[in-house]
Amino acid sequence: MSYFAVFDVGGSAIKYSLMDETGEFLEKSSVPTPKDGLDSFIDTIDSVVKGFQKSHELSGVALSMPGAVDVETGFIKGITAITYIHGPNIKELIQERTRLPVELENDANCAGLAEGWIGAAKGISDYICVIIGTGIGGALVLDKKIRHGRNLFGGEFGYMILEDYLAQPIGESWSTLAATWGLVMQVAKRKDMDPHTLDGVTVFKMADDGDMEVQDEIEKFTKRLAVGIYNLQYIIDPEKILLGGAISKREGFIEQINEKLKVMKPNEQCLAIQVEPCQFGNDSNLIGALYHFLQRATKIPSH
The missing domain is CATH 3.30.420.40 (ATPase, nucleotide binding domain)
Incomplete structure (x- = not known):
């Protein structure tokens, strides 16, 4: 069984979970979205990942993000309430810090993917x-x-x-x-x-x-x-x-x-x-972010 750190990043809170490859939740919580910049954001993601790694070997990090996410490059275009995510390559920064494979997708697209996978x-x-x-x-x-x-x-x-x-x-x-x-x-x-x-x-x-x-x-x-x-x-x-x-x-x-x-x-x-x-409520972005990661990592067909 493979395990993943999964995040749903919003303007006020970051929901996160430890999930297995079937979409099962093992742990789930949230933290306030950092207001003071990108460094605090990366620190928050890394801290959660390291916490999960104390009990499970992780295969990757999956994120649901606001904005126009370019899934190929890792850049986030558009305008959102979290201004610091626009400009830097979020995917590369998290990969460098966590030393794990990282995939990210737009939050609404994640909700759609969740419904197509198991919804x-x-x-x-x-x-x-x-x-x-x-x-x-x-x-x-x-x-x-x-x-x-x-x-x-x-x-x-x-x-x-x-x-x-x-x-x-x-x-x-x-x-x-x-x-x-x-x-x-x-x-x-x-x-x-x-x-x-x-x-x-x-x-x-x-x-x-x-x-x-x-x-x-x-x-x-x-x-x-x-x-x-x-x-x-x-x-x-x-x-x-x-x-x-x-x-x-x-x-x-x-x-x-x-x-x-x-x-x-x-x-x-x-x-x-x-x-x-839709079948899923607050968990949809987390489920879809994980499925997006699985698609990208294994090149499996979309559900």
């Missing part, structure tokens, strides 16, 4: 994972392989322009209208409130408590999500579209989206579009 898309060749959070991201998997795109923006579904493109130079994107923060902003505008006093949980509680204005905004929110999903189905025509993010776990949420999609079907000849929930 809701197991055995599926073409599928999409749409991750709904502060923004909308995701993973595009075609022929069992992550499609990164020429500029590493494959799966950045949230940039899709959805509304108001005639009145503005660009218009409102799917993220600004149909991500959780987008919903918060629409409710705050409708209620004349400071959006920073709200979050997704609060908004849905307001609706559950009978606030009809908030209920109306949630109705618009789910329709906007359905429109984006409808467009993706007709552009890519995948076998499955999976929804992830905390909101996807809300009771009845997936059913609401599917009801909207059913109503949008213009005639019997059109596709019957449905979404399913």
Whole structure:
């Protein structure tokens, strides 16, 4: 059995685990993401690795990272809350410090890989994972392989322009209208409130408590999500579209989206579009990061 140190690096915390080659968790914890620079970040990764090595011989280090990760070179492009990861070769730096093989992949792509390996898309060749959070991201998997795109923006579904493109130079994107923060902003505008006093949980509680204005905004929110999903189905025509993010776990949420999609079907000849929930929650990035490592290390086919 082979063992791996696996990390899910986020803006506020680094989740880490000791995992075996089947995706089983042996240990799991987290630490705050260092704020004072790259050296502290590398020190943190190395410290966790050395801790695991006290009880297990490690075969490698796998990381889920924010940003536009170039899996071939080890550089991370784009802009994220962790500014110091952009510029240096993160893969090489961790390899030099730990003296272990290292692989890294974008966090949303890791979530998609987890579903294809042992999750809701197991055995599926073409599928999409749409991750709904502060923004909308995701993973595009075609022929069992992550499609990164020429500029590493494959799966950045949230940039899709959805509304108001005639009145503005660009218009409102799917993220600004149909991500959780987008919903918060629409409710705050409708209620004349400071959006920073709200979050997704609060908004849905307001609706559950009978606030009809908030209920109306949630109705618009789910329709906007359905429109984006409808467009993706007709552009890519995948076998499955999976929804992830905390909101996807809300009771009845997936059913609401599917009801909207059913109503949008213009005639019997059109596709019957449905979404399913992602199987994994907070562990998805860790599972997918490990599978990405296994793919790269052994050159096995993508699930």
